[in-house]
Amino acid sequence: xSEKEKKNSFLKKSVKRFWGLTxxxxxxxxxxxxxxxxxxxxxxxxxxxxxxxxxxxEDLISSEPGFTGRGAPPSEPPIIGLIDQDxxxxxxxxVNLTLDYEKTGYTHLILSGDQxxxxxxxxxxxxxxxxxxxxxxxxxxxxxxxxxLTVEFDTIDYxxxxxxxxxxASLVNEFKYLHKFTGVFNVQYHREGLPEKGRLIxxxxxxxxxxxxxxxxxxxxxxxxxxxxxxxxxxxxxxxKYEILAAKLVAHQALMSLLIIIMMILSVSFGLEIRGGxxxxxxxxxxxxxxxxxxxxxxxxMSVIAKVPLNALQFFIFLFLFWVIAGFFVENPVIxxxxxxxxxxxxxxxxxxxxxxxxxxxKYFGYLGLQIGVLYILAQLIFNRKKTML
Amino acid sequence: MSEEFKSLSRRGSRxxxxxxxxxxxLLKDKVSLFILFIIPIAVLVTIGVGKVGxxxxxxxxxxxxFDNSTKSHEFIATMEEGDSxxxxxxxxxxFTSPAQFQALAxxxxxxxxxxxxxxxxxxxxxxxxxxxxxxxxVYIDAIDVIAAFFAEFLIQxxxxxxxxxxxxxxxxxxxxxxxxxxxxxxxxxTIAAPMMLGLILFGTMTLVTTQCIVGDIALKRLMTxxxxxxxxxxxxxxxxxIVSLFQILLSLGILKIFSVPFYGLFLDIVxxxxxxxxxxxxxxxxxxxxxxxxxxxxxxFLLFFIVMFIFVMFVRVPYILPFLPxxxxxxxxxxxxxxxxxxxxxxDRILYxxxxxxxxxxxxxxxxxxxxxxx
Numbered sequence: 001x002s003e004k005e006k007k008n009s010f011l012k013k014s015v016k017r018f019w020g021l022t023x024x025x026x027x028x029x030x031x032x033x034x035x036x037x038x039x040x041x042x043x044x045x046x047x048x049x050x051x052x053x054x055x056x057x058e059d060l061i062s063s064e065p066g067f068t069g070r071g072a073p074p075s076e077p078p079i080i081g082l083i084d085q086d087x088x089x090x091x092x093x094x095v096n097l098t099l100d101y102e103k104t105g106y107t108h109l110i111l112s113g114d115q116x117x118x119x120x121x122x123x124x125x126x127x128x129x130x131x132x133x134x135x136x137x138x139x140x141x142x143x144x145x146x147x148x149l150t151v152e153f154d155t156i157d158y159x160x161x162x163x164x165x166x167x168x169a170s171l172v173n174e175f176k177y178l179h180k181f182t183g184v185f186n187v188q189y190h191r192e193g194l195p196e197k198g199r200l201i202x203x204x205x206x207x208x209x210x211x212x213x214x215x216x217x218x219x220x221x222x223x224x225x226x227x228x229x230x231x232x233x234x235x236x237x238x239x240x241k242y243e244i245l246a247a248k249l250v251a252h253q254a255l256m257s258l259l260i261i262i263m264m265i266l267s268v269s270f271g272l273e274i275r276g277g278x279x280x281x282x283x284x285x286x287x288x289x290x291x292x293x294x295x296x297x298x299x300x301x302m303s304v305i306a307k308v309p310l311n312a313l314q315f316f317i318f319l320f321l322f323w324v325i326a327g328f329f330v331e332n333p334v335i336x337x338x339x340x341x342x343x344x345x346x347x348x349x350x351x352x353x354x355x356x357x358x359x360x361x362x363k364y365f366g367y368l369g370l371q372i373g374v375l376y377i378l379a380q381l382i383f384n385r386k387k388t389m390l
Numbered sequence: 391m392s393e394e395f396k397s398l399s400r401r402g403s404r405x406x407x408x409x410x411x412x413x414x415x416l417l418k419d420k421v422s423l424f425i426l427f428i429i430p431i432a433v434l435v436t437i438g439v440g441k442v443g444x445x446x447x448x449x450x451x452x453x454x455x456f457d458n459s460t461k462s463h464e465f466i467a468t469m470e471e472g473d474s475x476x477x478x479x480x481x482x483x484x485f486t487s488p489a490q491f492q493a494l495a496x497x498x499x500x501x502x503x504x505x506x507x508x509x510x511x512x513x514x515x516x517x518x519x520x521x522x523x524x525x526x527x528v529y530i531d532a533i534d535v536i537a538a539f540f541a542e543f544l545i546q547x548x549x550x551x552x553x554x555x556x557x558x559x560x561x562x563x564x565x566x567x568x569x570x571x572x573x574x575x576x577x578x579x580t581i582a583a584p585m586m587l588g589l590i591l592f593g594t595m596t597l598v599t600t601q602c603i604v605g606d607i608a609l610k611r612l613m614t615x616x617x618x619x620x621x622x623x624x625x626x627x628x629x630x631x632i633v634s635l636f637q638i639l640l641s642l643g644i645l646k647i648f649s650v651p652f653y654g655l656f657l658d659i660v661x662x663x664x665x666x667x668x669x670x671x672x673x674x675x676x677x678x679x680x681x682x683x684x685x686x687x688x689x690x691f692l693l694f695f696i697v698m699f700i701f702v703m704f705v706r707v708p709y710i711l712p713f714l715p716x717x718x719x720x721x722x723x724x725x726x727x728x729x730x731x732x733x734x735x736x737x738d739r740i741l742y743x744x745x746x747x748x749x750x751x752x753x754x755x756x757x758x759x760x761x762x763x764x765x
Binding site for chain 2: 123179189219306321335
């Protein structure tokens with residue numbers, strides 16, 4: 001047998017072993033049916049929540065700046081304390097308008113004459129804001145001068161703060177609209193870029209889809225080596241550790257690809273608008289594929305460095321919590337460049353939501369690709385050096 | 391009476407042994423301990439040294455001036471003041487007409503290059519001087535909700551600035567938001583602490599405990615001894631609670647280093663944090679009890695965590711929120727640490743957390759009683 005033939009035969013055998021290992025790995029993954037059901041139910045439940053879930057950010061985006069209508073009542077109506085220090089016809093009309101907001105479910109109102117009492121309630125988180133109509137409110141407006149309301153917000157409850165700010169803005173704008181107080185600037189705001197339908201899933205998908213894909217991929221993969229006892233016997237066969245790791249990677253990624261396809265079909269059929277050119281669906285798939293691949297590689301890395309399965313899970317929770325929290329609060333570009341969740345979010349947001357070109361966002365693909373490559377090589381090196389039981 | 395007392399005493403002794411055994415096992419696993427305590431350190435310190443995100447990105451604003459008058463130039467000058475807004479006008483592109491610049495703005499608005507654009511229509515100056523009022527058309531990119539609100543807020547402030555600088559007023563209603571209480575947000579952690587604590591304490595304890603029954607091989611043999619299921623459950627819950635106390639003290643210590651205010655009693659704050667960990671422990675043990683494999687248990691954790699995270703951060707459904715441990719921890723911690731309230735004044739949150747823990751403890755107990763493999 002010539003040298004070339006030997007080489008070919010070795011390659012053929014290697015490929016055959018690799019496919020055998022991949023299929024075995026897939027079988028092992030699919031064997032735990034309950035775990036698979038939960039895995040596949042995670043994105044489905046997330047999509048359903050984003051499609052049918054009311055409130056939250058939907059309240060924010062439905063409140064138009066300027067007055068073009070009240071929109072839908074918020075799911076958590078803020079509690080407003082109102083003091084009328086002016087006691088004039090115009091100020092009582094403002095109070096009446098606020099009462100109308102209460103009647104229609106936009107707010108809960110506490111009318112009071114005592115500012116101290118309301119401030120105590122604000123401090124105890126019993127109300128969300130205090131609106132004070134000052135003396136000379138009517139007079140200032142009647143001489144074509146601005147009237148200045150005092151509005152105190154509770155800033156600790158940040159979730160309620162956004163709704164409360166939107167409500168006060170809506171109240172003031174409607175009052176101005178009803179009495180034709182246009183001010184110097186009659187500002188006509190136009191909020192652009194949001195689709196007519198499926199706004200919540202449109203806004204939520206760049207954040208939550210990469211989160212789901214990364215978390216599921218990393219969680220499953222983090223157990224794949226540390227819990228795989230038979231792999232130690234594999235060293236007695238011609239199989240080498242390169243083939244084992246590659247097979248695990250391919251099997252996990254195949255499972256994740258199926259999950260991505262299901263997720264895409266579901267979200268598009270539930271009204272998710274994906275923007276971009278003709279290949280937008282493929283781009284969307286590819287972005288999630290890269291995020292999932294990053295999750296798989298992170299999982300493999302954690303699995304090779306863990307000594308027992310519990311360790312691997314703990315590495316996972318550390319990684320998962322760190323990236324989730326970093327995405328919300330960290331602005332350091334170096335840390336964010338390392339975050340698969342942040343890169344995935346930016347890619348989905350910029351390419352598939354904004355319709356930007358892929359070329360403009362190549363750096364995010366680069367960060368993901370580099371991370372995947374480096375982690376895989378590291379995982380392989382550690383795996384090669386790891387002593388087996390036999 | 392004496393027999394009952396002896397029986398109780400024996401039960402206490404058995405529970406103490408289980409606690410001792412669980413803690414010894416946990417302490418032996420150095421990696422577990424390292425991870426349990428490194429998570430709060432790494433996450434809290436990273437956020438503690440971070441800047442407040444929303445204010446670090448300037449708003450890219452384009453102004454298309456069709457009027458080209460003194461007042462329109464004054465308007466542009468007001469918008470350009472400060473660092474918060476980066477203004478580009480059609481005068482920065484001398485070969486582009488206002489109409490072409492507007493077409494460019496329409497094209498770029500959905501991208502990251504542009505946050506908003508304002509059109510100053512022809513007659514802008516005449517309207518202000520003659521009628522003291524003019525129409526201003528503002529287009530905002532709403533795809534990034536937070537950035538859109540920030541852009542709108544800055545534009546409104548600049549509009550008021552323009553009126554004050556040029557002494558032009560018309561019947562209008564302004565309000566300048568007063569923020570209460572006046573907490574000095576010296577770093578990002580001051581803002582994020584309630585949520586961080588909730589996520590870290592609940593997340594770590596839940597995931598660690600998801601393996602405590604399903605991964606406990608010796609448990610089946612233990613069930614052939616006179617041990618009661620309830621004793622095992624109590625023993626495991628107490629031992630993980632003890633570990634969580636150290637994690638809580640470490641986390642609160644880091645918060646203190648980063649000047650997070652603790653206006654309430656420190657013990658009260660520790661108590662609320664402990665209840666948060668307890669909800670994680672009882673839920674984790676429940677997942678562990680109903681699972682057949684380690685992976686199932688971990689997947690249940692992931693499902694619960696992601697769904698809870700979406701409800702707390704994004705889709706706030708009022709009738710679901712009270713049943714979510716992280717939401718109650720955020721509110722309970724804020725009430726005690728930031729508002730300086732007493733435990734009694736935040737009793738609703740405490741009861742929710744206690745109820746959650748009790749419910750899952752009972753569910754686990756019932757499940758273990760009915761579990762055939764243990765008999």
